[in-house]
Amino acid sequence: MIRRCTERANTGAGLRRFAWAGIAAACCLAxxxxxxxxxxxxxxxxxxxxxxxxxxxxxxxVQGYPAIESPRWSHDGRQLAFGAKPAGDGPARQFVVQxxxxxxxxxxxxTLPCWSPDDKQIAFFDDDGRxxxxxxxxxxxxxxxxxxxxxxARWSPDGGRMALESKGxxxxxxxxxxxxxxxxxxxTGQVVAGFDWSPDGQRLAVVVRGKQHDELRIxxxxxxxxxxxxxxxxxxxxxxxxxxxxxxxxISSDRQVxxxxxxxxxxxxxxxxxxxxxxxxxxxxxxxQLAFISDRPAPHSAELASPARQWRLEEAARHLKGxxxxxxxxxxxxxxxxxxxxxxxxGVHLLDLASGQVTSLGGRGIRVAxxxxxxRFATSWHSPLxxxxxxxxxxxxxxxxxxxxxxxxxxxSPDGQRLVTGGLDKLLHxxxxxxxxxxxxxxxxxxxxxxxxxxxDGEEVVSADHAKTVRVWNVQGGKQRLELEHxxxxxxxxxSPDGxxxxxxxxxSVATTPEALxxxxxxxxxxxxxxxxxxxxVHEMKGHTDAAYxxxxxxxxxxxxxxxxxxRICLWDLQTGERLSHVHDRKGRxxxxxxSPDGxxxxxxxxxxxxxxxxxxFPDEQIRLYRLVEQAPNSPAPDHEPEIxx
Numbered sequence: 001m002i003r004r005c006t007e008r009a010n011t012g013a014g015l016r017r018f019a020w021a022g023i024a025a026a027c028c029l030a031x032x033x034x035x036x037x038x039x040x041x042x043x044x045x046x047x048x049x050x051x052x053x054x055x056x057x058x059x060x061x062v063q064g065y066p067a068i069e070s071p072r073w074s075h076d077g078r079q080l081a082f083g084a085k086p087a088g089d090g091p092a093r094q095f096v097v098q099x100x101x102x103x104x105x106x107x108x109x110x111t112l113p114c115w116s117p118d119d120k121q122i123a124f125f126d127d128d129g130r131x132x133x134x135x136x137x138x139x140x141x142x143x144x145x146x147x148x149x150x151x152x153a154r155w156s157p158d159g160g161r162m163a164l165e166s167k168g169x170x171x172x173x174x175x176x177x178x179x180x181x182x183x184x185x186x187x188t189g190q191v192v193a194g195f196d197w198s199p200d201g202q203r204l205a206v207v208v209r210g211k212q213h214d215e216l217r218i219x220x221x222x223x224x225x226x227x228x229x230x231x232x233x234x235x236x237x238x239x240x241x242x243x244x245x246x247x248x249x250x251i252s253s254d255r256q257v258x259x260x261x262x263x264x265x266x267x268x269x270x271x272x273x274x275x276x277x278x279x280x281x282x283x284x285x286x287x288x289q290l291a292f293i294s295d296r297p298a299p300h301s302a303e304l305a306s307p308a309r310q311w312r313l314e315e316a317a318r319h320l321k322g323x324x325x326x327x328x329x330x331x332x333x334x335x336x337x338x339x340x341x342x343x344x345x346x347g348v349h350l351l352d353l354a355s356g357q358v359t360s361l362g363g364r365g366i367r368v369a370x371x372x373x374x375x376r377f378a379t380s381w382h383s384p385l386x387x388x389x390x391x392x393x394x395x396x397x398x399x400x401x402x403x404x405x406x407x408x409x410x411x412x413s414p415d416g417q418r419l420v421t422g423g424l425d426k427l428l429h430x431x432x433x434x435x436x437x438x439x440x441x442x443x444x445x446x447x448x449x450x451x452x453x454x455x456x457d458g459e460e461v462v463s464a465d466h467a468k469t470v471r472v473w474n475v476q477g478g479k480q481r482l483e484l485e486h487x488x489x490x491x492x493x494x495x496s497p498d499g500x501x502x503x504x505x506x507x508x509s510v511a512t513t514p515e516a517l518x519x520x521x522x523x524x525x526x527x528x529x530x531x532x533x534x535x536x537x538v539h540e541m542k543g544h545t546d547a548a549y550x551x552x553x554x555x556x557x558x559x560x561x562x563x564x565x566x567x568r569i570c571l572w573d574l575q576t577g578e579r580l581s582h583v584h585d586r587k588g589r590x591x592x593x594x595x596s597p598d599g600x601x602x603x604x605x606x607x608x609x610x611x612x613x614x615x616x617x618f619p620d621e622q623i624r625l626y627r628l629v630e631q632a633p634n635s636p637a638p639d640h641e642p643e644i645x646x
Contacts, residue, residue: 044068045298046082048099048284048291051259053272058298059291060097060104070112070194070239071282071291074119080282080291081122083111094124096139107141108557109498112152112193115139116159123153123162125193131457131499134164142556142599144498146457148173148180152193156221157201163221165191170206172221183219192238194280197221198246205231205240205249205262216240216251218262232260232268239280243287250281250290257281257292311559311628312581313571313602319623321349321358324615325605326591328623329370329377331391334597338377338391339605339623340368348379350391351623358623361394367409371416371433378419380407386421388433400431400438408449413458418475420461422449428463430475440478444471451493455532462502464490470504472532482535488524492551492562501538501574502530503560507547518610519547519565527551527562529574539577543570550592555599559628563590569604569626588621602626 043066049056062068065084072081080099085092092111097104107113110124116136123136133149147153150164150171162173163183170183170191183204192214195206204221207214214236218229234253241250242262249260251268255277258268276296283290323342330337337351338361348361348368365379365387376397380386386407388398405425412419418439419431428442428449447467454461460481464470466489472482484504492505508522525544530537546566553560553574560572569590571581592605607622608615 043298044293044295046071046080046097046291047278047294047296048080048289049271049273050289051271051287053274056273059099059101060095061298062095062104065093068293070280071293072114073282073284073291074115075117075285076119077285081107081113081115082293083113083124085111092126094122096122105141107137107139108144109500110135114153114155116155117157118159123147123155125151125153126498134162135498137556140556141558142497142554144557150180152195154195154197156197157199161201161221163195163197163204165193165195170195170204170219183221189215192236194237194239196240196242196249198242199244200246205242207236207238207240209238214238216249216260231262237279239282241282241290243283244285245287250283252279252281252292255279257290310580311571311630313569313583313626314629315583315624316601316627317356317625318620319351319356319358319625320619321351321607321622322360322619323347323622324591324608324617325622327365327367328592328594328603328605329368330594330597330603331370331374332372332597333374336391337603337623338368338370340365340379341605341607341622342366347381348389353625361389361391367407369410369412371412372414373416376416378410378412380410380421382406384423386410386419388419398433398436400436402429403427409452409463411452411454411461413454413475414456415458418454418458420452420454420463420475422452422463424448426465428452428461430461430478440476442471442473442478442480444473444480445469450489450491453493453495455495455499456497457499462493462495464493464504466510468506470502470530472502482532484530484535486524486528488522489519489547491519491547491549492527494551494553494560495532496553496557496574497555498557500532500557501553502532503551503553503574504528504530505544505548505551505562505564507544507549507565519549521546521565525564525566527560527570527572529560529577539574541570541572541577541579543579543582544568549590552594552602554595555597559595559599561593561595561602563593563604563606565589567606567609569593569602571602571628583626588618600628602628 045061046059062084065086067085069083081096083094094107094110094113110126112125114123131146134147134153137144150166152165154163164171168190171180173180189208189210192207213233215230216232237252256270257278258270260268276294278292278294281290281292325339325341327340339349341347348365350359364381366381369378378388384402387396402421402423405423407421407423410421419433422428426445430439445465447465450464452463461475462472468486470484473480486506488506490504494503505527507525508519527541527548529539544564548562549565550563562570569583588606588609590606594603604624608617
């Protein structure tokens with residue numbers, strides 16, 4: 001259901017800063033001005049209290065993120081999600097913590113989180129990338145998908161709709177039909193983030209910011225209407241929470257949490273026993289408690305730092321393919337792996353991970369790329385041809401020819417409708433996979449192509465060449481948007497799942513024909529993380545002694561893996577640029593690396609090494625599966641790096 005919604009148009013990066021300003025208006029004005037001046041914000045903490053104000057208790061604070069906001073309960077009542085913004089101009093992040101304050105988890109960039117009715121997904125707002133708006137991800141932080149240019153999503157009780165703020169107006173987004181409709185028939189004032197659905201999903205409570213005062217309005221949520229009840233006027237922070245019994249609204253007025261009856265004309269009543277400034281209340285699912293944000297003092301010893309998750313690579317299995325593995329691709333369900341390698345020795349094989357069985361598919365392919373349906377893959381060898389093959393029947397479904405030059409790299413678009421091929425002629429061609437029609441060609445590269453990948457939205461292609469250049473270009477018109485220069489040949493290339501970052505791996509130069517893959521070692525063997533919007537360098541990560549040949553990014557976008565011509569496999573933290581773990585093969589090169597779709601394993605291909613003028617195979621290193629093992633923060637990773645046999 002969500003996947004179909006991701007095709008909606010983006011309103012542009014120009015709204016990003018405006019977007020944050022609109023959301024921040026719901027917070028304390030003094031804190032907002034302090035942030036703009038770069039001053040230290042008074043730290044805010046997440047608290048929970050009984051609905052009568054008794055038994056107020058501290059839950060969480062995040063070090064370095066003083067502006068906590070917008071708590072939301074999971075529907076089972078066990079966890080709270082909230083956003084947090086750092087001091088200064090850094091991006092906001094979202095967190096989840098148990099109601100008792102234990103197990104704080106960082107879910108990545110974004111804010112204003114909202115749980116799906118089944119607690120399996122979280123919708124959130126993110127304006128820090130090229131595609132600002134509402135995104136949806138799994139509760140473990142994986143599987144991010146863009147949904148709409150609107151903001152401050154609130155999931156309807158039945159899960160079929162979302163209320164969003166879009167250009168100052170309140171809209172209802174139908175998740176099944178991918179349709180967006182206004183909640184008001186005629187224009188109204190500026191809608192403030194923090195609205196909420198009635199328990200029956202028939203009405204919405206929303207704060208509208210006026211010139212003189214704020215208005216809390218209740219409006220029908222089924223069709224656009226001018227029938228809007230103004231329930232309260234005054235000073236409001238914008239966040240409204242509808243009680244599960246549908247009788248009360250929890251609001252924040254004059255920096256105090258107050259309860260307002262939905263019906264009638266009685267004024268709101270402050271919850272007893274409050275201290276300090278309090279904002280953004282949220283009802284627990286059973287209606288007995290309220291979560292809220294407060295600047296009241298919190299126990300320093302209980303302050304929670306954002307936990308840095310640490311990982312190490314632990315070997316889980318090895319398999320014999322029968323020849324060198326230069327390329328591999330998981331099926332989307334993670335159960336099988338298609339592998340390419342030596343074209344002489346039946347290069348394409350299929351590995352069943354459950355049974356460990358390896359089956360030859362009879363092809364000659366060196367490189368492979370999986371289609372999103374898991375039923376087809378593309379393959380090529382030292383030839384101008386690329387074949388699309390059915391994974392079960394082994395039937396060649398379509399064949400395209402790059403021209404007179406051999407294909408060096410290719411990629412399948414996220415929707416499976418396009419194929420891009422790059423060859424020794426310095427050209428990239430984009431093909432329609434259904435008809436085999438050539439759609440366009442990209443001619444900006446100055447040397448042989450080494451790698452090509454689609455961005456997650458399928459709108460752009462990132463490609464690299466022997467001229468030490470990475471280029472980003474539009475797949476519809478072929479217009480280049482970005483060029484990234486490197487000090488050495490670019491071999492590895494990956495794009496983060498949210499499209500926000502580009503990862504490149506470099507190393508040395510090529511002495512002979514590309515078929516021989518004879519890489520002359522150089523001084524630069526780095527993995528680099530780039531901002532995909534501006535082209536600025538975020539991290540330069542060193543750890544390889546030879547070319548960083550293959551790269552992949554974990555499904556949640558937090559980790560990267562690199563496989564090097566030196567035999568090392570490295571695991572990186574993309575937020576800090578730190579190398580978390582590494583392993584080192586004794587003999588062969590590490591030629592390909594890929595995360596499993598669930599992000600829990602890492603598959604590595606290789607098994608060959610050039611010794612003098614010959615390629616020598618090492619069968620026990622052809623297919624290796626590593627398990628990602630999480631460790632307690634600050635515990636040493638048991639990295640063991642034996643010497644390479646010469």
